[in-house]
Amino acid sequence: MSGAGGFRPLRRRSAREAAGQHHGPNMTPMVDVVMVILVFFMVSAAFLGPEWLLQGVVPRPAAAGEQSTPRPGQGPKPDASDPLATGMVRFVVELRKSPGEGVLATGAGVRDGTVDSVMDALGEKITGAADQVEVLIRPEPGVPWESVVRVTELAQRLGITRVGPEAARR
């Protein structure tokens, strides 16, 4: 009895002593909160994912009846309201669905090749003059969006910033 009775107060006292010996602020709540904040940012980063924004241009919609079909490499239309008509050399990349899987691209002297082969050919043609070149993408309605973005991405890698899909025919 005396052993158990004497042991408890002894333990309690030693804990108090230990707490008494501990100087400085109590870090436990801070660590607690910091951990929660850390977990929050980790979870939110995992949710948001690595999203990347690719800059593109939206060409002015062609008015009804207007034929907006300049040939690849031909001069632009004399229309100041068209963001893709600023005295630059215009290349047209046509995309169409292949009968099987995939997409056929035509432009820069390549006919029915892959998107990458067309953009490689374009890169060879425009060496050093990327800032004077614009690329008009002309996709068939069934072409996956991925291919349009791929052309935009490869054009930007070549240093061409004015690249956009021909959309917006109402």
Next chain:
Amino acid sequence: MGGQGVEPVNVTPLIDVVMCMIIFFLIVGKLAAEDSGRVKLPPSAVGRGEKDPATVVVTVGPDPGGPVLWGGVPARVSVSGERATDSKDIERLIVEHGRAGLALAGVGGGDMTRVPVVIRADRRLPFSAVEPALAACAALGISKVQYGTERVP
């Protein structure tokens, strides 16, 4: 005990629990928002990470069996989380959210052509489904848009 005065209340457990609840609701809210526009973005190795605070996000996702056809394809088009039902609706929503965004950011002076627009479209969707969103931007005079992509090395 009464002579020792009132002991201060320990608020640490309260803050802990409240923080956990805030995080829980943030995650649930995020999941609910994601669910309305879950899209698989096309990959890209170039681009930039930061987004303008006034940005209007147009999300185009597949909606198999959905009631609205975009370019002949059942898809779901939403502008900053609000679902659009036709092309004119996209324009209206871009104007609405764009104006609010510009006012918040204090730029542009209501000039709609300066609204930063991000188009987040699913990589598998045909171009015809994304075209109405691009057309709406073109009709509003917004010539520069950004495409949401998934960053790849």
